[in-house]
Amino acid sequence: MFCSTLILSALAIINYAQAARLVGRVNPSTSELTWPSTGVSFSFSGTSASISITHWGENSVSFSIDGGNWTVISNVTGTSITIPSVTPGNHTVVLRKRSEANQGSVFIGKVIANGTLGLDIVPPKRQIEFIGDSITVGYGLDGVLPCTNTAALEDNPKTYAALAADALGADYSVVAWSGKGLTRNYWGGVADDAVLMPELYSRYGANDADNSYTFPTSWDPSAIIINLGTNDFSYTATPPRAPLNATVFTNAMITFIQGIQKHYPDAWYFLMNSPMLSDGYPTAEDAQKTTQTSALKSVITQLNSTKIQLVDWPSQGSDVGCDYHPNAATHAAEGVVLAAAIKAALRW
Structure with missing residues (x-):
């Protein structure tokens, strides 16, 4: 049982690592979004997703679903950022920080999908x-x-x-x-x-x-x-x-x-x-x-x-x-x- 728990935990970590990528200059040891434009990208199959967070100060972020228009969150509050419901299927999400470090920062936690997380979005080569x-x-x-x-x-x-x-x-x-x-x-x-x-x-x-x-x-x-x-x-x-x-x-x-x-x-x-x-x-x-x-x-x-x-x-x-x-x-x-x-x- 102990061994099975370890294996399941390891698989969960692997799946998370495959599904989400920190974008911009983000220290992977803290997952803290400080610099403007820092954020996270991921893909999922389902109808909605959320990103668990902690934060300090005042922060503004925006996210894009499937390469569409940016949705602005002018003041980040609470313990998660919810990606609203979309039609069932495969989707990509990119979230980036609009504001700068001296205003505040956001710590990225787990990404959870109402469905399944997919592989990370392939980043541009440029x-x-x-x-x-x-x-x-x-x-x-x-x-x-x-x-x-x-x-x-x-x-x-x-x-x-x-x-x-x-x-x-x-x-x-x-x-x-x-x-x-x-x-x-x-x-x-x-x-x-x-x-x-x-x-x-x-x-x-x-x-x-x-x-x-x-x-x-x-x-x-x-x-x-x-x-x-x-x-x-x-x-x-x-x-x-x-x-x-x-x-x-x-x-x-x-x-x-x-x-x-x-x-x-x-x-x-x-x-x-x-x-x-x-x-x-x-x-x-x-x-x-x-x-x-x-x-x-x-x-x-x-x-x-x-x-x-x-x-x-x-x-x-x-x-x-x-x-x-x-x-x-x-x-x-x-x-x-x-x-x-x-x-x-x-x-x-």
């Missing part, structure tokens, strides 16, 4: 990694200025990153955190926590220790997109902060890319400038947009590689989300531009 700040998070994307950002208004599946990956039929991972920079973080008149994006990039889960990411062999992106600099270059006259030395930014970006290249030597690298920077703010003399763009071009020149290029994101218009962040339309337009650049470079 893989893309995105590294960024609030723009890549989708901060305030679903809001209309004036508004206060919340987990419910963050919408990673609508970002340029997710849209470009979807257009290319690629799996994707997002490592992004609002307010973070390459050399310095957002300036709001108070000292920040000094944890910069290169340190966060070294973490498996966003709340894990530095250098905890193991670079698993199952994740080998062909394209890596870096959208950093908005917070490095941003400053205001009141409260004062000195403008950034562009050379400092260039050197830091080179060091950051070279560190990533040790793990992904064959990948293409796409550097994006910021739609939130302009040459007219805070003054025309500052020319923040041109300064950042020139710094990125200098990175490309100094790295002297055929597999690195700039993808321009024009300064945004007056229709914006919370705290002047890009709205859904602005993200959608740039998603098309980025997808075209990746497609041409990688011949996808």
